[in-house]
Protein backbone atom coordinates (compact mmCIF):
# COMPACT_ATOMS: atom_id res chain seq x y z
CA UNK A 1 0.00 0.00 0.00
CA UNK A 2 1.30 3.44 -0.94
CA UNK A 3 1.12 6.21 1.59
CA UNK A 4 1.82 9.87 0.94
CA UNK A 5 4.57 11.31 3.12
CA UNK A 6 5.11 15.04 3.67
CA UNK A 7 8.19 16.54 5.25
CA UNK A 8 8.04 20.07 6.67
CA UNK A 9 10.64 21.40 9.07
CA UNK A 10 11.04 19.00 11.97
CA UNK A 11 7.89 17.09 11.11
CA UNK A 12 7.15 14.03 8.99
CA UNK A 13 3.48 13.43 8.19
CA UNK A 14 2.31 10.07 6.84
CA UNK A 15 -1.14 10.11 5.27
CA UNK A 16 -2.39 6.56 5.80
CA UNK A 17 -5.06 5.39 3.44
CA UNK A 18 -7.61 2.57 3.32
CA UNK A 19 -7.40 -0.57 5.43
CA UNK A 20 -4.54 -1.32 7.82
CA UNK A 21 -4.10 -5.02 8.50
CA UNK A 22 -1.30 -7.56 8.46
CA UNK A 23 -1.38 -7.62 4.65
CA UNK A 24 -0.96 -3.85 4.21
CA UNK A 25 1.09 -2.96 7.31
CA UNK A 26 4.44 -4.11 5.92
CA UNK A 27 4.51 -1.58 3.05
CA UNK A 28 3.40 1.23 5.33
CA UNK A 29 6.06 0.34 7.87
CA UNK A 30 8.82 0.39 5.27
CA UNK A 31 7.79 3.75 3.84
CA UNK A 32 7.40 5.43 7.24
CA UNK A 33 10.65 3.99 8.60
CA UNK A 34 12.55 5.20 5.56
CA UNK A 35 11.27 8.73 6.15
CA UNK A 36 12.11 8.54 9.87
CA UNK A 37 15.61 7.35 9.10
CA UNK A 38 16.21 10.05 6.49
CA UNK A 39 14.82 13.00 8.44
CA UNK A 40 14.99 12.05 12.15
CA UNK A 41 12.03 14.39 12.74
CA UNK A 42 11.09 15.73 16.17
CA UNK A 43 7.49 14.82 15.39
CA UNK A 44 5.92 11.98 13.41
CA UNK A 45 2.32 12.68 12.47
CA UNK A 46 0.26 9.63 11.50
CA UNK A 47 -2.82 10.96 9.76
CA UNK A 48 -5.68 8.43 9.94
CA UNK A 49 -8.35 10.56 8.25
CA UNK A 50 -8.61 8.20 5.28
CA UNK A 51 -8.21 4.95 7.19
CA UNK A 52 -11.41 2.90 7.02
CA UNK A 53 -10.30 -0.17 8.97
CA UNK A 54 -7.59 -1.11 11.42
CA UNK A 55 -6.91 -4.16 13.59
CA UNK A 56 -4.06 -5.06 15.96
CA UNK A 57 -1.61 -5.07 13.04
CA UNK A 58 -2.19 -1.31 12.98
CA UNK A 59 -1.49 -1.14 16.70
CA UNK A 60 1.79 -2.96 16.05
CA UNK A 61 2.55 -0.44 13.30
CA UNK A 62 2.00 2.54 15.63
CA UNK A 63 3.86 0.92 18.56
CA UNK A 64 6.85 0.06 16.38
CA UNK A 65 7.08 3.60 15.01
CA UNK A 66 6.74 4.94 18.56
CA UNK A 67 9.76 2.85 19.55
CA UNK A 68 11.77 4.04 16.57
CA UNK A 69 10.97 7.68 17.27
CA UNK A 70 11.81 7.27 20.96
CA UNK A 71 15.36 6.26 20.10
CA UNK A 72 16.19 9.89 19.32
CA UNK A 73 13.57 11.55 21.49
CA UNK A 74 10.97 12.10 18.75
CA UNK A 75 7.23 12.18 19.40
CA UNK A 76 4.34 10.42 17.66
CA UNK A 77 0.99 12.12 17.02
CA UNK A 78 -2.13 10.36 15.81
CA UNK A 79 -4.33 12.61 13.71
CA UNK A 80 -8.02 12.36 12.86
CA UNK A 81 -8.89 8.74 13.67
CA UNK A 82 -12.53 7.74 13.05
CA UNK A 83 -14.56 6.47 16.05
CA UNK A 84 -13.88 2.81 15.17
CA UNK A 85 -10.13 3.41 14.81
CA UNK A 86 -10.13 5.34 18.07
CA UNK A 87 -11.80 2.39 19.79
CA UNK A 88 -8.95 0.07 18.76
CA UNK A 89 -6.28 2.66 19.69
CA UNK A 90 -7.83 3.22 23.13
CA UNK A 91 -8.13 -0.49 23.85
CA UNK A 92 -4.42 -0.80 23.17
CA UNK A 93 -3.64 2.18 25.40
CA UNK A 94 -2.10 4.03 22.46
CA UNK A 95 -3.60 7.27 23.72
CA UNK A 96 -1.02 7.06 26.52
CA UNK A 97 1.94 6.77 24.11
CA UNK A 98 0.89 9.23 21.45
CA UNK A 99 -1.23 12.34 21.40
CA UNK A 100 -4.53 11.83 19.56
CA UNK A 101 -5.43 15.07 17.80
CA UNK A 102 -7.96 16.34 15.30
CA UNK A 103 -7.25 19.02 12.75
CA UNK B 104 -29.91 -23.99 19.27
CA UNK B 105 -31.86 -22.93 16.24
CA UNK B 106 -29.80 -21.96 13.20
CA UNK B 107 -31.74 -19.49 11.07
CA UNK B 108 -29.11 -19.04 8.42
CA UNK B 109 -25.56 -20.15 7.86
CA UNK B 110 -22.55 -19.42 5.70
CA UNK B 111 -19.34 -21.42 5.36
CA UNK B 112 -16.17 -20.77 3.47
CA UNK B 113 -12.63 -22.00 3.33
CA UNK B 114 -9.68 -19.95 2.20
CA UNK B 115 -5.97 -20.63 1.79
CA UNK B 116 -3.96 -18.87 4.50
CA UNK B 117 -2.77 -15.97 2.33
CA UNK B 118 -2.62 -12.46 3.71
CA UNK B 119 -4.49 -11.11 0.69
CA UNK B 120 -7.53 -13.01 2.00
CA UNK B 121 -7.67 -11.15 5.33
CA UNK B 122 -9.64 -8.32 3.81
CA UNK B 123 -11.92 -10.66 1.84
CA UNK B 124 -12.72 -12.78 4.92
CA UNK B 125 -13.89 -9.84 7.04
CA UNK B 126 -15.83 -8.23 4.20
CA UNK B 127 -17.56 -11.53 3.35
CA UNK B 128 -18.65 -12.05 6.97
CA UNK B 129 -19.85 -8.44 7.17
CA UNK B 130 -21.83 -8.83 3.94
CA UNK B 131 -23.53 -11.98 5.25
CA UNK B 132 -24.65 -10.42 8.53
CA UNK B 133 -25.85 -7.25 6.76
CA UNK B 134 -29.29 -8.89 6.50
CA UNK B 135 -29.66 -8.41 10.29
CA UNK B 136 -29.32 -4.66 9.80
CA UNK B 137 -26.43 -4.17 12.23
CA UNK B 138 -25.16 -0.75 13.28
CA UNK B 139 -21.93 0.65 11.85
CA UNK B 140 -20.25 -0.09 15.18
CA UNK B 141 -21.47 -3.70 15.27
CA UNK B 142 -20.19 -4.32 11.72
CA UNK B 143 -16.86 -2.74 12.56
CA UNK B 144 -16.51 -4.83 15.76
CA UNK B 145 -17.24 -8.06 13.88
CA UNK B 146 -14.90 -7.21 11.00
CA UNK B 147 -12.13 -6.46 13.49
CA UNK B 148 -12.64 -9.72 15.42
CA UNK B 149 -12.70 -11.74 12.17
CA UNK B 150 -9.56 -10.00 10.97
CA UNK B 151 -7.74 -10.85 14.23
CA UNK B 152 -8.64 -14.53 14.12
CA UNK B 153 -7.89 -14.93 10.40
CA UNK B 154 -4.59 -13.08 10.74
CA UNK B 155 -3.59 -15.36 13.62
CA UNK B 156 -4.16 -18.40 11.37
CA UNK B 157 -1.89 -16.88 8.72
CA UNK B 158 0.82 -15.46 10.99
CA UNK B 159 0.95 -18.18 13.67
CA UNK B 160 -0.94 -21.36 12.81
CA UNK B 161 0.46 -21.76 9.31
CA UNK B 162 3.83 -20.13 9.88
CA UNK B 163 5.68 -23.28 8.84
CA UNK B 164 3.30 -24.93 6.39
CA UNK B 165 0.53 -23.63 4.16
CA UNK B 166 -3.04 -24.63 4.95
CA UNK B 167 -6.68 -23.61 4.94
CA UNK B 168 -8.82 -21.42 7.16
CA UNK B 169 -12.40 -22.63 7.78
CA UNK B 170 -15.02 -20.01 8.60
CA UNK B 171 -18.62 -20.67 9.67
CA UNK B 172 -21.05 -17.84 10.40
CA UNK B 173 -24.43 -18.62 11.93
CA UNK B 174 -27.48 -16.52 12.58
CA UNK B 175 -29.19 -17.70 15.73
CA UNK B 176 -32.49 -16.78 17.34
CA UNK B 177 -32.96 -13.23 18.58
CA UNK B 178 -30.37 -11.57 16.36
CA UNK B 179 -27.41 -13.44 17.80
CA UNK B 180 -24.60 -14.46 15.51
CA UNK B 181 -21.77 -16.91 15.98
CA UNK B 182 -18.53 -16.92 14.02
CA UNK B 183 -16.18 -19.89 14.06
CA UNK B 184 -12.67 -19.58 12.61
CA UNK B 185 -10.69 -22.77 12.50
CA UNK B 186 -7.24 -23.80 11.34
CA UNK B 187 -5.33 -27.07 11.16
CA UNK B 188 -2.04 -25.43 12.03
CA UNK B 189 0.50 -25.69 14.83
CA UNK B 190 -1.89 -25.20 17.77
CA UNK B 191 -1.41 -23.24 21.00
CA UNK B 192 0.39 -24.94 23.92
CA UNK B 193 -1.00 -22.62 26.63
CA UNK B 194 -4.23 -20.86 25.69
CA UNK B 195 -4.51 -18.86 28.92
CA UNK B 196 -1.04 -17.40 28.41
CA UNK B 197 -1.68 -16.76 24.69
CA UNK B 198 -4.78 -14.74 25.56
CA UNK B 199 -3.00 -12.44 27.99
CA UNK B 200 -2.73 -8.89 26.64
CA UNK B 201 0.69 -8.11 25.12
CA UNK B 202 1.70 -11.78 24.98
CA UNK B 203 3.12 -12.62 21.57
CA UNK B 204 5.43 -15.27 20.20
CA UNK B 205 6.04 -13.22 17.06
CA UNK B 206 7.98 -10.31 18.57
CA UNK B 207 8.91 -7.07 16.88
CA UNK B 208 5.98 -5.78 14.91
CA UNK B 209 3.17 -7.65 16.69
CA UNK B 210 1.47 -6.05 19.66
CA UNK B 211 0.14 -9.25 21.24
CA UNK B 212 -3.32 -7.72 21.43
CA UNK B 213 -5.31 -9.81 18.95
CA UNK B 214 -7.12 -11.89 21.56
CA UNK B 215 -7.70 -8.81 23.73
CA UNK B 216 -9.34 -7.09 20.75
CA UNK B 217 -11.47 -10.17 19.98
CA UNK B 218 -12.56 -10.39 23.61
CA UNK B 219 -13.44 -6.74 23.87
CA UNK B 220 -15.28 -6.55 20.52
CA UNK B 221 -17.45 -9.67 20.95
CA UNK B 222 -19.86 -10.88 23.65
CA UNK B 223 -18.29 -14.27 24.23
CA UNK B 224 -15.06 -15.79 22.98
CA UNK B 225 -14.02 -19.43 23.23
CA UNK B 226 -10.66 -20.81 22.09
CA UNK B 227 -9.92 -24.50 21.71
CA UNK B 228 -6.55 -25.74 20.54
CA UNK B 229 -4.38 -28.82 20.33
CA UNK B 230 -0.67 -28.67 19.56
CA UNK B 231 0.03 -30.09 16.12
CA UNK B 232 -3.71 -30.30 15.30
CA UNK B 233 -4.95 -26.74 15.16
CA UNK B 234 -7.03 -24.03 16.78
CA UNK B 235 -10.69 -23.05 16.78
CA UNK B 236 -11.84 -19.58 17.79
CA UNK B 237 -15.58 -19.17 18.34
CA UNK B 238 -17.26 -15.91 19.16
CA UNK B 239 -20.84 -14.73 19.64
CA UNK B 240 -22.25 -11.28 19.17
CA UNK B 241 -25.70 -9.90 19.74
CA UNK B 242 -26.90 -7.65 16.93
CA UNK B 243 -28.92 -5.10 18.85
CA UNK B 244 -30.32 -2.95 16.11
CA UNK B 245 -32.65 -5.80 15.24
CA UNK B 246 -36.23 -5.34 16.41
Ligand SMILES: Nc1ncnc2c1ncn2[C@@H]1O[C@H](COP(=O)(O)OP(=O)(O)OP(=O)(O)O)[C@@H](O)[C@H]1O
Pocket residue numbers: 056057060151155156158159160161186188189190191197198202203204205208209210211212213214215234
Ligand atom coordinates in the same frame (compact mmCIF):
# COMPACT_ATOMS: atom_id res chain seq x y z
N1 LIG C 1 -4.44 -19.76 15.35
C1 LIG C 1 -3.32 -19.80 16.10
N2 LIG C 1 -2.44 -20.82 15.98
C2 LIG C 1 -1.31 -20.88 16.72
N3 LIG C 1 -0.96 -19.94 17.63
C3 LIG C 1 -1.79 -18.88 17.80
C4 LIG C 1 -3.00 -18.76 17.05
N4 LIG C 1 -3.61 -17.62 17.44
C5 LIG C 1 -2.83 -17.07 18.38
N5 LIG C 1 -1.73 -17.82 18.61
C6 LIG C 1 -0.68 -17.55 19.63
O1 LIG C 1 -1.20 -16.65 20.59
C7 LIG C 1 -0.39 -15.48 20.68
C8 LIG C 1 -1.25 -14.29 20.99
O2 LIG C 1 -2.14 -13.99 19.90
P1 LIG C 1 -2.66 -12.50 19.71
O3 LIG C 1 -3.49 -12.44 18.49
O4 LIG C 1 -3.29 -12.03 20.98
O5 LIG C 1 -1.31 -11.65 19.52
P2 LIG C 1 -0.33 -11.64 18.24
O6 LIG C 1 -0.99 -12.26 17.07
O7 LIG C 1 0.97 -12.22 18.67
O8 LIG C 1 -0.15 -10.06 18.00
P3 LIG C 1 -1.26 -9.09 17.31
O9 LIG C 1 -2.53 -9.87 17.16
O10 LIG C 1 -1.41 -7.96 18.27
O11 LIG C 1 -0.67 -8.69 16.02
C9 LIG C 1 0.36 -15.43 19.37
O12 LIG C 1 1.56 -14.72 19.46
C10 LIG C 1 0.58 -16.91 19.06
O13 LIG C 1 1.66 -17.42 19.79
Ligand SMILES: [Mg+2]
Pocket residue numbers: 056151154155212213214
Ligand atom coordinates in the same frame (compact mmCIF):
# COMPACT_ATOMS: atom_id res chain seq x y z
MG1 LIG D 1 -2.91 -11.75 16.51
